[in-house]
Amino acid sequence: MTVISEPVPTPMRQAQKERTREAILAAALRLSQEQGFAQISLRQVAREAGIVPTAFYRHFADMEQLGLTLVEHSFATLRKMIRDSQRDPQVFTNIIDASADILVGVVKEHKAHFGFIARERFGGQVSVSKAIRHELDLFVSELAVVLARLPNIENWSSEDVQMVSRLFVRNMVSNAEEVIEMPDNRPDLEEEIKEGARRQMRLIVLGFRDWNSDS
Amino acid sequence: MTVISEPVPTPMRQAQKERTREAILAAALRLSQEQGFAQISLRQVAREAGIVPTAFYRHFADMEQLGLTLVEHSFATLRKMIRDSQRDPQVFTNIIDASADILVGVVKEHKAHFGFIARERFGGQVSVSKAIRHELDLFVSELAVVLARLPNIENWSSEDVQMVSRLFVRNMVSNAEEVIEMPDNRPDLEEEIKEGARRQMRLIVLGFRDWNSDS
DNA sequence: TGTACATCAGTGAACGCGCGTTCACTGATGTAC
DNA sequence: TGTACATCAGTGAACGCGCGTTCACTGATGTAC
Numbered sequence: 480m481t482v483i484s485e486p487v488p489t490p491m492r493q494a495q496k497e498r499t500r501e502a503i504l505a506a507a508l509r510l511s512q513e514q515g516f517a518q519i520s521l522r523q524v525a526r527e528a529g530i531v532p533t534a535f536y537r538h539f540a541d542m543e544q545l546g547l548t549l550v551e552h553s554f555a556t557l558r559k560m561i562r563d564s565q566r567d568p569q570v571f572t573n574i575i576d577a578s579a580d581i582l583v584g585v586v587k588e589h590k591a592h593f594g595f596i597a598r599e600r601f602g603g604q605v606s607v608s609k610a611i612r613h614e615l616d617l618f619v620s621e622l623a624v625v626l627a628r629l630p631n632i633e634n635w636s637s638e639d640v641q642m643v644s645r646l647f648v649r650n651m652v653s654n655a656e657e658v659i660e661m662p663d664n665r666p667d668l669e670e671e672i673k674e675g676a677r678r679q680m681r682l683i684v685l686g687f688r689d690w691n692s693d694s
Numbered sequence: 695m696t697v698i699s700e701p702v703p704t705p706m707r708q709a710q711k712e713r714t715r716e717a718i719l720a721a722a723l724r725l726s727q728e729q730g731f732a733q734i735s736l737r738q739v740a741r742e743a744g745i746v747p748t749a750f751y752r753h754f755a756d757m758e759q760l761g762l763t764l765v766e767h768s769f770a771t772l773r774k775m776i777r778d779s780q781r782d783p784q785v786f787t788n789i790i791d792a793s794a795d796i797l798v799g800v801v802k803e804h805k806a807h808f809g810f811i812a813r814e815r816f817g818g819q820v821s822v823s824k825a826i827r828h829e830l831d832l833f834v835s836e837l838a839v840v841l842a843r844l845p846n847i848e849n850w851s852s853e854d855v856q857m858v859s860r861l862f863v864r865n866m867v868s869n870a871e872e873v874i875e876m877p878d879n880r881p882d883l884e885e886e887i888k889e890g891a892r893r894q895m896r897l898i899v900l901g902f903r904d905w906n907s908d909s
Numbered sequence: 910t911g912t913a914c915a916t917c918a919g920t921g922a923a924c925g926c927g928c929g930t931t932c933a934c935t936g937a938t939g940t941a942c
Numbered sequence: 943t944g945t946a947c948a949t950c951a952g953t954g955a956a957c958g959c960g961c962g963t964t965c966a967c968t969g970a971t972g973t974a975c
Binding site: 599 | 728827857871890902
């Protein structure tokens with residue numbers, strides 16, 4: 480079998496197809512920011528992506544598949560955030576302030592994906608909402624594993640860690656909603672949201688410390 | 695002017711009109727539970743309400759006006775909950791457990807209205823979402839006034855009370871989401887949600903106590 | 910009480926529109942020799 | 943390198959459908975005398 484030294488031709492046709500696929504995804508994300516994913520049509524997406532409606536079918540079976548792909552991409556962004564923040568030494572020394580910074584920063588930078596999660600979590604296309612809620616459940620468990628390794632938390636019961644994780648994720652989604660509602664170029668509001676995120680995480684941590692010490 | 699002793703005829707036509715109007719509202723609420731309000735059509739609502747599409751216009755100018763009326767009705771339910779719970783002596787002695795009980799009970803009894811608020815808060819019809827978020831902001835301030843009168847809270851700064859109120863409302867919406875997702879006839883899950891609501895409110899209160907005592 | 914007229918909630922036909930989807934096609938890219 | 947054929951992303955016409963909205967109407971309810 481002549482597997483050695485494959486030409487790796489980077490076929491132009493395939494590259495172009497990939498570009499169109501991304502144009503469709505970007506168009507759908509853009510349009511759903513204004514009206515919600517469930518309310519946009521295949522023809523609108525095609526128009527925004529600069530293709531004819533029938534070309535859509537070369538990339539996705541229907542709008543539902545497109546929606547589920549957007550869910551995947553959005554959670555990939557979310558998971559990348561966690562991976563990156565684990566590399567940040569700040570997180571170990573001051574998890575609360577560092578988390579608030581990272582949260583607001585990343586959400587702002589990836590407004591579209593976080594907005595998609597927050598917006599379509601309820602009341603969107605049924606399969607898309609279901610997928611998002613399933614992914615959020617998974618994410619809570621993943622974050623619990625990360626949290627459990629942190630100092631001050633390592634000796635908590637796994638049930639407590641799971642609950643803190645749930646509160647953090649809920650807090651994250653709520654703050655994502657606020658950042659998304661925030662108009663651009665209002666750094667004052669941004670600082671307010673960051674401060675709110677800090678206070679809420681502090682509340683959660685303080686509350687838990689008390690809880691564990693006196694019950 | 696012969697204003698004395700008006701017949702008060704309880705006109706049959708008017709009563710029938712009111713019944714139809716309520717049938718439309720009920721139909722829209724029912725249908726939007728499954729697909730979200732923005733995705734249901736005027737003709738679907740008319741069909742579900744048992745009238746011909748054109749009769750819809752005798753009651754609402756368009757679907758947007760119907761949606762805004764549902765927002766009003768949903769918040770009327772929410773405010774009634776607060777008014778009723780203020781009469782409950784339990785609230786003054788054990789605000790946390792009482793609130794959790796009331797919250798889960800009322801939400802379960804008025805699933806449709808709370809579901810409407812939670813679902814349409816984001817990503818629904820733009821004007822409906824805006825109206826809901828505006829009403830939620832008002833509600834946070836109203837609840838702050840109620841909370842400020844409670845023992846142990848009466849000497850807090852108004853800023854702190856406002857923030858606790860915001861956390862309570864956020865908690866309420868989150869728990870409403872959970873109750874709504876909950877399948878019927880699962881009293882075990884219900885108790886779990888109630889316990890979760892209790893723990894979270896306790897966290898908020900404990901966190902604040904600490905905060906105020908050592909900072 | 911009875912009659913003649915007014916009101917108006919609900920009807921049914923009709924309209925133009927954007928939708929999702931099918932199908933046969935085109936022409937640039939890719940492959941074999 | 944040049945030629946002949948295959949592939950397949952994107953095209954454009956066509957379809958049937960449910961939609962929101964208009965309009966003139968009907969007939970039960972309400973009112974005046």
